[in-house]
Amino acid sequence: MEKLDESKFEQRLQLWALRIPREHASAVTRLLRSSYLLDKPRVKPVVEDPESDKNRLVVLSERVQKPDLSDMPEQVYDSLKQLCNVDVVPYTLTLGYSYWSADHILRQILPDGVEVPSSFETIKNYPRIQTVANKVGTITNEFRVPQFEILAGKSDMVTEVKQYGATFRLDYGSVYWNSRLEHEHIRLVSLFKKGDVICDMFAGIGPFSIPAAQKGCVVYANDLNPESVHYLRMNAKINKVEDYISAYNMDARMFMQNVMGVPSETQSDSQVAADNCYPEEMLSTNENPSSNGSYDDVQENCQNGTSGSSLASSTAKKGQQPVKEGESDCQDGDASQTKKRNNKRVRGSGPPPAKPWEHIDHVLMNLPASALQFLDCFDGLIQKKYWKGSLPWIHCYCFIRSSESEESVLAEAQSRLNAKIAEPIFHRVRDVAPNKAMFCLSFKLPVECLKKDTESQIQAVAE
Ligand SMILES: C[S@@+](CC[C@H](N)C(=O)[O-])C[C@H]1O[C@@H](n2cnc3c(N)ncnc32)[C@H](O)[C@@H]1O
Numbered sequence: 001m002e003k004l005d006e007s008k009f010e011q012r013l014q015l016w017a018l019r020i021p022r023e024h025a026s027a028v029t030r031l032l033r034s035s036y037l038l039d040k041p042r043v044k045p046v047v048e049d050p051e052s053d054k055n056r057l058v059v060l061s062e063r064v065q066k067p068d069l070s071d072m073p074e075q076v077y078d079s080l081k082q083l084c085n086v087d088v089v090p091y092t093l094t095l096g097y098s099y100w101s102a103d104h105i106l107r108q109i110l111p112d113g114v115e116v117p118s119s120f121e122t123i124k125n126y127p128r129i130q131t132v133a134n135k136v137g138t139i140t141n142e143f144r145v146p147q148f149e150i151l152a153g154k155s156d157m158v159t160e161v162k163q164y165g166a167t168f169r170l171d172y173g174s175v176y177w178n179s180r181l182e183h184e185h186i187r188l189v190s191l192f193k194k195g196d197v198i199c200d201m202f203a204g205i206g207p208f209s210i211p212a213a214q215k216g217c218v219v220y221a222n223d224l225n226p227e228s229v230h231y232l233r234m235n236a237k238i239n240k241v242e243d244y245i246s247a248y249n250m251d252a253r254m255f256m257q258n259v260m261g262v263p264s265e266t267q268s269d270s271q272v273a274a275d276n277c278y279p280e281e282m283l284s285t286n287e288n289p290s291s292n293g294s295y296d297d298v299q300e301n302c303q304n305g306t307s308g309s310s311l312a313s314s315t316a317k318k319g320q321q322p323v324k325e326g327e328s329d330c331q332d333g334d335a336s337q338t339k340k341r342n343n344k345r346v347r348g349s350g351p352p353p354a355k356p357w358e359h360i361d362h363v364l365m366n367l368p369a370s371a372l373q374f375l376d377c378f379d380g381l382i383q384k385k386y387w388k389g390s391l392p393w394i395h396c397y398c399f400i401r402s403s404e405s406e407e408s409v410l411a412e413a414q415s416r417l418n419a420k421i422a423e424p425i426f427h428r429v430r431d432v433a434p435n436k437a438m439f440c441l442s443f444k445l446p447v448e449c450l451k452k453d454t455e456s457q458i459q460a461v462a463e
Helices: 022-032 074-083 102-109 118-123 179-189 209-214 226-238 252-260 280-285 335-339 371-378 406-417 455-462
Strands: 011-021 046-048 055-059 087-095 131-136 147-153 158-163 166-171 197-200 218-222 245-248 300-302 311-313 362-365 393-401 425-433 436-444
Touching: 011 022, 022 055, 022 074, 055 087, 158 179, 166 209, 166 226, 179 209, 179 425, 197 209, 197 252, 209 218, 209 226, 209 245, 218 252, 226 245, 245 252, 252 371, 362 371, 371 393, 371 406, 393 406, 406 436
Parallel strands: 197 218, 197 362, 218 245, 362 393
Antiparallel strands: 011 055, 011 087, 046 055, 131 147, 158 166, 300 311, 393 436, 425 436
16 A cells, blocks of 8 residues: 555645734734634644744635735724734645544545545544554454455554543554443443452453553453553553553463462461551552562563463563463463462562452453353352452443343353342443444352362361
């Protein structure tokens, strides 16, 4: 595809301007503002006079066609004459590529007969359009990455988008992104409080995790797609929240077992988790904790996927111990092995240390096509013996077709959890097709999901 020729967007307007003494500029603009002053977004109507810095040029709108100003009402013209000496001079205004809105540019560069793509909104915030692409087909791959056909511009699909003040860098060609979820991202994050511990099981490039971290939450974020995790880390850095986010690249079930696994030194400690609450002053000042835990310098979390053995280093410096390269416990998919942790810790600034096996506040499951199927991972995940405080909220996204109902979805969720959900909350996110809507099912994890301590575990701890 060819590079866009930006010069093709240049437009020259032949206008008239009033040359006036600069001290009268405000009064003249006030007088002309209603209809006769230049009125174009981001273009100033009062400019320097290249001939004298004692003067200003007040640029008139396209309505004023005649240099004798006879197309202005007499009353306005007389008021103007009373204010100051006025010279009328020709003025050429050039509107360049950067002036035009995204949809204007799209309409100009799309081939004849091609409509502005429906996914157009995804790129409208980006200041310079470099690529026009259309989503084609339906998403069938595991990483939920759409197929695009390039209609114009560069084939490279790396770009930046902004949501609620955060910047997200991404490659549309290799990761999932949907700007239509912006309101949902904001809605859910608004439920979190500073200091909350969040597990984002299907984090993508971080549209829940990054704003949660910006709010001061301790975030464990995971995605199976290595490219998503690459951009998640990059976005954590761009938004200066890398100390608040631990990034993982593995299957979501494995991730939850990894994060919730009780470290071996904790299991052998008879004074289990004496300190489970984070003093308010520590949260608000973001100070380095001294005696009750410092942060790991670097975490490396292993991938459990088709490629299996690649290791991904985390962005975080928190209380969660990593699996080190060379002892990548989860390569063989044995979750029980992931309890082996590296003990090396260094001090640094950042969030309070989190012990997710003792407490997490929210779990996010945004993989609507199949998140319900992952609910079985909560059955026996939390060890009652170590857990402190209330059980986490689970926010599980799903699709409901017209042939289904909230009751049928709830029944599936309960059967996967092997427990009854007390007070389910269904939030309709958006309609994705005439007969299909996306919902968020939120509920407190039922107490029946807690893992009871068995004799053998107690024995193991004693040893
Ligand atoms: C619908 S996207 C949501 C991404 C992000 N939370 C958002 O709102 O934009 C689902 C994500 O789940 C990831 N994914 C798919 N299967 C997974 C699995 N088994 N374990 C972890 N992540 C998975 C995909 O790579 C994709 O990034």
